[in-house]
Amino acid sequence: MKVLVIQQKMIGDVLTSSILCEAIKKKYPSAELHYLVNSHTVPVVENNPFIDELVLFSSEMEQSKLQFYRFLKEIRKAKYDVVIDVYGKISSNLMSYFSKAPKRISYHKKHTAFLYTQTLERLKKPEHDCSLAIENRLKLLEFLEIPFQEITSKIYLTQAEIASAEAYVTTSNIDFKKPLFMVSVLGSSEAKTYPLDYMASLLDSLVAENKEAQFLFNYIPKQEKEAREVYEHCLPITQKRIFFSVFGKSLREFLAITSHCDAMIGNEGGAINMAKALNIPTFTIFSPSLKMQNWFGEKENKNHKAVHLSEFIPYQEEDFVAAKKKPSKYYLKFTPSYIVQPLHDFIANLSL
Structure with missing residues (x-):
């Protein structure tokens, strides 16, 4: 199974969403897991043992329609089995859809739900006494038969x-x-x-x-x-x-x-x-x-x-x-x- 997790933009969001990588790898050790993030956020996920490959989205891709289109073609070429779009904005909507992955997962929005195979309504109150940022992310994994588990994000420094x-x-x-x-x-x-x-x-x-x-x-x-x-x-x-x-x-x-x-x-x-x-x-x-x-x-x-x-x-x-x-x-x-x-x-x- 080849999985792409998408979390663009802010460092805190990228770090928090990295818990999905750990949860997926623990359930499916042989899965090939890629994490799509903005280039400037790499330091917080560097050396993460649960990520097989970082897919980097640059400011140039964001500003150039041509470069963004080329990037979309590369995502499709990767032939992912599962795409999990945590970010849920226009750019990641397009990445998910263009991937043509058999399973495309994200949060439910009326105007973008058709781009995904499964969508989820966000929790309004925590069910496990964790922050909503963590609980809503982990809930996305229910579509992969991964139940809620207590996982916190980790940074891996070298000695x-x-x-x-x-x-x-x-x-x-x-x-x-x-x-x-x-x-x-x-x-x-x-x-x-x-x-x-x-x-x-x-x-x-x-x-x-x-x-x-x-x-x-x-x-x-x-x-x-x-x-x-x-x-x-x-x-x-x-x-x-x-x-x-x-x-x-x-x-x-x-x-x-x-x-x-x-x-x-x-x-x-x-x-x-x-x-x-x-x-x-x-x-x-x-x-x-x-x-x-x-x-x-x-x-x-x-x-x-x-x-x-x-x-x-x-x-x-x-x-x-x-x-x-x-x-x-x-x-x-x-x-x-x-x-x-x-x-x-x-x-x-x-x-x-």
């Missing part, structure tokens, strides 16, 4: 990558005997970023509780201005605990550095998902516009903690809609005073 990161961190005067936290200071957009001064206040509270705490910031060079703003909002005593210039020059370097941290704290997004895949405890601040159950399940409570504004003030369905239109208004309500105690409880449970 050389881990050792190199350890050497880099050590030579940066960071003490592994003291608590080390990676901070996701920025979300994927302004609408998913906790106010910078509020984030600084949270870091100040952690240092007040534990003066040996050390912090690394997760940011890329073009985000340095915003990351530095968080640093500048911090108290001087906190600034001394932030190793601002220590960061991964590539995504794999960031992952290797994160693997040496005691926890990841900060904005919900790809960085949090990557930390989970490295088995690093996480404390996540969700955007007021997002529904927490989509990306956080009850079964994660042991090693992970997440907070959402709706836990602290009255919240209706219309508030999610309003928060998407005016995120800053709702973020301002989500003051550090709500988060400090849950954050301190999370750190206390790490047994550092």
Whole structure:
């Protein structure tokens, strides 16, 4: 059996959907499994033992109709038996249909259902206390007679990558005997970023509780201005605990550095998902516009903690809609005073 799993775009989505590859390989060890992803997301699925081949979709293919058509012809030429379209957008709709695979699986949408042989209505509530992101993905495998099973995404670093990161961190005067936290200071957009001064206040509270705490910031060079703003909002005593210039020059370097941290704290997004895949405890601040159950399940409570504004003030369905239109208004309500105690409880449970 030759299987193609399609998950384009965001790093967090690509990482999460990789659980399908593991589930399929465990049920059908002899299956040839290909994973179609955007080129820039490769680092999070590199060395994954459940993926036989990565099929890469580039920005050039996305922008050129001719290149995209050639890509579709290559997919058809591959002669897949099964195509699982997790992405479910126009490009992946066409990839699935053009594959002519006998079994084409995706989520149900009225205007695209005819392109697939089997479609699935998304769950609105979790059935197994996992996040909807995980449960809806695994439910697609019911068409392959694979029942639900608890699988979490994993990132596979090499020993050389881990050792190199350890050497880099050590030579940066960071003490592994003291608590080390990676901070996701920025979300994927302004609408998913906790106010910078509020984030600084949270870091100040952690240092007040534990003066040996050390912090690394997760940011890329073009985000340095915003990351530095968080640093500048911090108290001087906190600034001394932030190793601002220590960061991964590539995504794999960031992952290797994160693997040496005691926890990841900060904005919900790809960085949090990557930390989970490295088995690093996480404390996540969700955007007021997002529904927490989509990306956080009850079964994660042991090693992970997440907070959402709706836990602290009255919240209706219309508030999610309003928060998407005016995120800053709702973020301002989500003051550090709500988060400090849950954050301190999370750190206390790490047994550092």
